[in-house]
Amino acid sequence: xxxxxxxxxxxxxxxxxxxxxxxxxxxxxxxxxxxxxxxxxxxxxxxxxxxxxxxxxxxxxxxxxxxxxxxxxxxxxxxxxxxxxxxxxxxxxxxxxxxxxxxxxxxxxxxxxxxxxxxxxxxxxxxxxxxxxxxxxxxxxxxxxxxxxxxxxxxxxxx
Numbered sequence: 001x002x003x004x005x006x007x008x009x010x011x012x013x014x015x016x017x018x019x020x021x022x023x024x025x026x027x028x029x030x031x032x033x034x035x036x037x038x039x040x041x042x043x044x045x046x047x048x049x050x051x052x053x054x055x056x057x058x059x060x061x062x063x064x065x066x067x068x069x070x071x072x073x074x075x076x077x078x079x080x081x082x083x084x085x086x087x088x089x090x091x092x093x094x095x096x097x098x099x100x101x102x103x104x105x106x107x108x109x110x111x112x113x114x115x116x117x118x119x120x121x122x123x124x125x126x127x128x129x130x131x132x133x134x135x136x137x138x139x140x141x142x143x144x145x146x147x148x149x150x151x152x153x154x155x156x157x158x159x
Contacts, residue, residue, distance in 0.1 A: 001116075002128050004033050004041035009131055014138045015049065045132075047115050051108050052136040074106065084113055085120025095130065100145050108133050 007028070012018045019027065021042050028038045074096075076089060084092075092109060095101040101109065112129050113121055134141055 001037055001040040002125050004037055005128055005132055009135055015136055048112055048136050051111055055104055083119035087123045088121050088126040091123055100141055
């Protein structure tokens with residue numbers, strides 16, 4: 001499923017640039033993706049679109065999203081901890097501390113990560129989920145965060 005999501009991220013600038021599910025399924029099949037993988041990705045994307053719509057409905061145009069108190073913390077349920085794993089939870093915390101993930105975006109990431117249903121989630125898969133959340137909103141994280149999401153730690157140049 002994650003290969004399909006990466007393909008969509010790389011080939012369509014926004015979700016509204018994607019064709020309807022039937023045509024997209026044919027295109028993905030023609031590229032070489034398996035039918036099960038395509039259907040799983042499309043189902044996952046439907047959930048993402050639903051969450052994106054909910055976020056837009058909660059925040060009217062021009063209004064700022066509700067802010068979380070600086071002293072507030074996110075407490076993860078045991079099920080979330082098992083599905084996400086320590087590494088993914090740590091990465092989500094890093095993105096929050098860097099100001100990249102607002103609390104509503106964090107919740108979208110957690111929702112879509114738990115929708116995968118098997119854990120613990122690989123960090124690379126979580127990074128794809130984060131990219132897809134931004135993609136669904138038509139946003140692109142800044143260059144440093146994109147570097148964090150795309151470049152493997154062993155390929156980084158240390159100055």
